[in-house]
Amino acid sequence: MLKLKTELYMQNNRRRFIKNSMLASVSLALPTILNAKNNDEKKYSLTILHTNDVHSRLDPFPMDGSPNAGLGGVAARASMIEQIRNDEENVLLLDAGDIFQGTPYFNIYKGEPEIRAMTMMAYDAATMGNHDFDAGLENFAQQLQYASFPIINCNYDFTNTVMQGKTIPYKIINKGNLKIGILGVGVELEGLVPENLYGSTVYQEPITKANETAAILKKEKCDLIICLSHLGDKYADTKVSDEILAQQSFDIDLIIGGHTHKLFPFPRKYKNKNGNDVLVNQMGYGGMNLGRLDYIFSGKTGKKLSKAHTVILSKKTN
Secondary structure, three states, X not given: OHHXXXXXXXXXXXXXXXXXXXXXXXXXXXXXXXXXXXXXXXXXXXXXXXXXXXXXXXXXXXXXXXXXXXXXXXXXXXXXXXXXXHHOOOEEEEEOOOOOOOOHHHHHHOOHHHHHHHHHOOOOEEOOOHHHHOOOHHHHHHHHHHOOOOEEOOOEEOOOOOOOOOEEOEEEEEEOOEEEEEEEEEOOOOOXXXXXXXXXXXXXXXXXHHHHHHHHHHHOOOOEEEEXXXXXXXXXXXXXXXXXXXXXXXXXXXEEOOOOOOEOOOOXXXXXXXXXXXXXXXXXXXXXXXXXXXXXXXXXXXXXXXXXXXEEOEOOOO
């Protein structure tokens, strides 16, 4: 009888031990499970601001009764950029080329005030357009001493020119917890720019170079891959364009375009070679508009464009 009671007592103790051990295990694991869930649901935001084809328009368009009267200018743009930076945590400011040419500022000062203005506004990166060659390679290289931001291009080979080492094929920029990869491509110069102005610059096929460079950024696990393009929107013939680049790309998420001076009401959407979406946006010319793209990143849905709109810049901008 005593032996039976002893065995029952030991069995009850074992059951209590197992039960308590299981409860303890669940209790220890629960914070980890909850933290993993919270991490998956954590959302990060990114605001991309962009310009293209500003063409030395430092002042607003003159008040001459034209549709563009009073629009643009560095003061209005800088004010709006500052306001958005105050409102948003992660802001990226980019330009798609043709910084130079179009007003007496360039004719007299050859690009210095344009680059200084972009530095003052703290641009994160820009690419170069055909008109940035208008005073020659030596001039462009000289003006870059005033730039706090990189000029990004992966399909112009500047070996054995004064521009050698003045540009980079891509850049990775960290904004908060986000890793953003940026590359740049430019239009073919032959027939568009006098040869004496671009010298020994070698133009390389942009789609191939863009895909090679984007693949590097993909391996670096960038959350978003952006191409700054001065190829142009699209053409009636087979000339390479942003539309063709988007359709022939693999890893690019967003193309910020220039050259054709198109103002898109909304970004255009294409499917790339992998069947994924590629957005293309362009903001006219003359610095009258500031493109704004707001992205949301989360563990569940990945990246998603939540809002896109055009900010019209005028003297009334506060």
